[in-house]
Amino acid sequence: MSVPYQLRMCVWEITLACCFSCKYCGSGGGKARENELTTQECLRVSEQLADLGCERVSLIGGEIFMRKDWDVILKSLTSRGISTCVITNGFRMTDTIIKKLIECNVESVAVSLDGMYDIHDRFRQEGSFKRAVEAIRVLAENKIPATVISTLNSVSGEHLEEFYGFLKTLPISFWQIQACSPMGNAAKYGVDYRIDFDKTLAFVAEKAKIAPFPVGVADDIGYFTRDEGYIRGDLGGLAIFPGCSAGIRGIGIDSIGNVRGCESLYDDCFIEGNLREKSLREIWEDPDAFSYNRKFTVDMLEGECAGCPHGFYCKAGCRSYNFFVNKKMYEHPFCVYRSEKRREKESAQH
Numbered sequence: 001m002s003v004p005y006q007l008r009m010c011v012w013e014i015t016l017a018c019c020f021s022c023k024y025c026g027s028g029g030g031k032a033r034e035n036e037l038t039t040q041e042c043l044r045v046s047e048q049l050a051d052l053g054c055e056r057v058s059l060i061g062g063e064i065f066m067r068k069d070w071d072v073i074l075k076s077l078t079s080r081g082i083s084t085c086v087i088t089n090g091f092r093m094t095d096t097i098i099k100k101l102i103e104c105n106v107e108s109v110a111v112s113l114d115g116m117y118d119i120h121d122r123f124r125q126e127g128s129f130k131r132a133v134e135a136i137r138v139l140a141e142n143k144i145p146a147t148v149i150s151t152l153n154s155v156s157g158e159h160l161e162e163f164y165g166f167l168k169t170l171p172i173s174f175w176q177i178q179a180c181s182p183m184g185n186a187a188k189y190g191v192d193y194r195i196d197f198d199k200t201l202a203f204v205a206e207k208a209k210i211a212p213f214p215v216g217v218a219d220d221i222g223y224f225t226r227d228e229g230y231i232r233g234d235l236g237g238l239a240i241f242p243g244c245s246a247g248i249r250g251i252g253i254d255s256i257g258n259v260r261g262c263e264s265l266y267d268d269c270f271i272e273g274n275l276r277e278k279s280l281r282e283i284w285e286d287p288d289a290f291s292y293n294r295k296f297t298v299d300m301l302e303g304e305c306a307g308c309p310h311g312f313y314c315k316a317g318c319r320s321y322n323f324f325v326n327k328k329m330y331e332h333p334f335c336v337y338r339s340e341k342r343r344e345k346e347s348a349q350h
Contacts, residue, residue: 090135247290
């Protein structure tokens with residue numbers, strides 16, 4: 001019996017192998033896992049994604065170019081009409097990779113770039129900033145849309161204005177800003193993940209209206225402030241956060257076939273099944289799967305999120321960020337809507 005949810009998007013980690021070991025890598029990338037999905041198994045996954053009507057896939061690692069058959073996997077998706085992007089650190093970009101990306105009809109390539117060279121290299125790898133910037137330029141020269149994803153922590157979050165000035169010199173088509181979460185290497189190395197959410201959101205709201213490229217925040221920043229319409233990358237100002245999509249519209253698949261509602265829910269407690277044991281349809285259509293979202297009701301909201309007028313829609317924001325920061329699923333620790341209302345109340349009292 002089917003469930004009333006349509007799979008729209010998937011983040012698929014095809015390998016954990018990486019040429020980096022970034023200090024805040026959420027998946028703890030570096031070495032490939034033993035027994036990662038074979039090429040044939042990956043091709044079957046592509047078939048199953050298409051069969052379920054999945055519209056968009058993001059291929060991630062690790063570093064996907066560390067896997068020799070990455071182009072075969074990419075082609076198996078795009079040939080089935082699935083819009084597919086690649087997320088990379090940009091360090092290993094070569095003419096051969098560029099040629100294959102074009103041949104595989106990649107939709108876009110997102111390059112991780114977290115700040116100016118001293119900040120970026122400090123948390124990733126020496127020389128990685130220069131290589132990432134070169135990759136962006138080469139991608140654009142070859143008519144492959146290049147986007148930038150920036151993961152903010154307590155250091156990089158304080159230098160957004162300078163970084164924005166630099167990004168304006170690059171041929172990028174989108175800039176996504178997301179908050180570092182205390183998971184994977186960030187937890188292992190004790191990286192200070194905290195950022196000023198209010199200031200970050202105000203920055204994005206301002207730049208979204210004037211930047212030469214769309215600017216938006218990921219699902220772990222927000223929600224429902226007066227600028228909500230602009231902060232999700234919609235130049236028309238009509239975007240809205242629809243609540244966590246894990247198991248509702250999206251899934252995550254890791255390199256050994258584990259299925260989660262989202263690849264940012266990087267904990268074994270969120271594994272709904274494995275593709276070597278069950279089909280993707282069996283996992284997706286299991287009425288008891290993804291229960292943290294599919295069986296959500298507003299009375300599950302906790303703390304300051306309980307009683308929020310936007311609770312029915314927002315559902316306390318990003319499940320992953322909530323879980324890893326405060327081990328609660330239904331209260332976002334840094335909701336900007338709450339702080340905005342608090343400031344308005346204080347202003348009225350004075």
